[in-house]
Amino acid sequence: MTADASRKIERPQRSLPLYSRTLCGIAGYSLGLDSRVERTVAARALLAGIAERGADAVGYAFRRPGSELTVHKQRSGATALLERIRVPEDATKLLVHVRDYTKGHPSLTANNHPIRHGAVVGVHNGIIVNDEELFGEHAIARAEPGMTVDSEIIFALAEQSRGSTAQALQELYGSMAAAWLDEHRSELLVARGMGRPLWLGVGKRELFFASTRLALELAESYAGLKLKKSQLDEGTVAAVEHGAIVARDRFSPNRSFQEEPLPAVRAPDEARSCLARLAMLHAA
Numbered sequence: 204m205t206a207d208a209s210r211k212i213e214r215p216q217r218s219l220p221l222y223s224r225t226l227c228g229i230a231g232y233s234l235g236l237d238s239r240v241e242r243t244v245a246a247r248a249l250l251a252g253i254a255e256r257g258a259d260a261v262g263y264a265f266r267r268p269g270s271e272l273t274v275h276k277q278r279s280g281a282t283a284l285l286e287r288i289r290v291p292e293d294a295t296k297l298l299v300h301v302r303d304y305t306k307g308h309p310s311l312t313a314n315n316h317p318i319r320h321g322a323v324v325g326v327h328n329g330i331i332v333n334d335e336e337l338f339g340e341h342a343i344a345r346a347e348p349g350m351t352v353d354s355e356i357i358f359a360l361a362e363q364s365r366g367s368t369a370q371a372l373q374e375l376y377g378s379m380a381a382a383w384l385d386e387h388r389s390e391l392l393v394a395r396g397m398g399r400p401l402w403l404g405v406g407k408r409e410l411f412f413a414s415t416r417l418a419l420e421l422a423e424s425y426a427g428l429k430l431k432k433s434q435l436d437e438g439t440v441a442a443v444e445h446g447a448i449v450a451r452d453r454f455s456p457n458r459s460f461q462e463e464p465l466p467a468v469r470a471p472d473e474a475r476s477c478l479a480r481l482a483m484l485h486a487a
Contacts, residue, residue, distance in 0.1 A: 218431045218451070226469045227316075227328040228414040230252030230299040231382055233391040233424075233443040234266070235408030240426045242290035242297070244485050248425040249299050251290065251481045252418025253284040254281035255474035256328075257303030260315035264324050265294040266384055272324050272325040276300075276315045286484065296391045298382055300326040306334075307352025314369070319347065323362045325383030327354035328414055329399045333376040358380050359393065362429030368393075369440050369452040372396065376457050380435075380463070382412060391450065394440040396456040409446040427484050 226320035230249035234240055246263060277284060280300050290297060300316035307314030316326045334356040338345070343359045357375065361383055370380075378398030384391060392475025393412050395401040397406045403418035404411040406428050413419050416432060423430050435441065442450040468474065 204447055207405040207440055214308075223318045226256045226299045226303050226411060228256030228304050228418075229326040229328045229380060230411070230413035231297045231391070231416050232409060232411045233446050234295045234453070235445040235447075236295065236444060238406075238408040240409055240428065241286055242294050242456055245336055245411075245426045246288050246290045246299060247298075247481055247484065248421040249413055249418045250281050250301070251474070251477035253299065253301050253422045254477040255468040255470050256414060257301040257333065257334040257376055258470040258473050259304045260300075260302040260309040262300050262302075262315055262317050262326075263290075264298045264317040264384065266293045268292055268382055272316050272386060274319065274324060276312065276317065277320075278309050278312075278315065280476075281419065282473055282480065285480050286478055296384055298324070298326045298384065301473075304401050305330050305353065305440055307354075311351075312350055313347040313447050315348045316354065317432050318352060318355050318358055319346060319354055320358040321362045323358040325354075325358040325361070326382055327379060327381040329354075329378035329380060329396070330462075331375050331377040333374075337374055347380065353377070354381075357394075358383055368392070368394075369454040372425055372440060373454045373456070377412065377460055378462060379456075379477065380414065388442075390442040390444045392442055393435060395435045395437055396454075397437050397458060397460065398462055401435045402432060403435055404474070406430050410443050410448070413451075422480070425450075425481070428457060455457040 258280035331353040332355040379396035380399035380401040406470040
């Protein structure tokens with residue numbers, strides 16, 4: 204807690220605008236079983252495309268049909284992970300995250316993304332101001348002792364509210380673009396509240412998502428794809444299976460939340476380094 208407070212304000216009063224100059228990045232994909240996308244190549248391209256958005260921690264998770272989720276995260280920028288990423292060729296779902304933390308010091312691994320709460324593993328870009336309030340109202344315990352990261356409440360509510368996820372997301376006060384996998388569901392879930400971008404890139408047997416359009420363009424180039432790109436509408440949660448949206452629901456984010464305009468990049472050196480290494484590893 205002391206380390207957090209020394210760097211950034213953790214819990215401003217809910218009645219006041221929140222001024223945050225933090226930025227994280229999320230990305231991932233859902234692939235059809237017959238997709239020819241090279242899983243590791245695509246994962247590296249996505250990571251390079253969001254590398255500029257934070258360097259406090261980085262991680263990824265993937266899921267193979269019939270298997271448990273595999274999660275890897277480390278306290279570093281994206282460059283230190285790029286060459287270490289390994290995604291099996293039968294994996295159909297991926298989550299990637301780079302972190303510029305607001306609440307929940309990265310020295311505790313559980314605070315870093317992808318975050319696990321029960322059967323749900325997810326990534327989040329944004330800040331949730333009323334997380335402690337919601338943990339109390341719903342009598343939900345933290346997944347691990349010492350966790351303070353605000354993003355956990357998204358995935359705690361997702362686990363608790365299967366079948367009524369959109370309604371649960373309306374309880375959040377803050378900014379959000381998020382994606383998660385649930386060991387009790389087969390789909391990838393993506394959601395966008397307010398204040399954060401979430402780009403979708405749709406191919407014949409693939410759906411990619413990312414905080415930046417650049418990440419989708421890199422995936423196109425390195426994975427040999429053509430993607431139809433658009434932003435997910437604010438107040439939308441969608442279920443994705445085999446590279447296609449199979450269900451969609453709407454919710455109403457609390458638009459009284461305010462933030463300052465966010466900076467263009469947080470870790471420009473990570474972006475330059477990742478792009479150079481990606482080019483060395485895989486000729487586009």
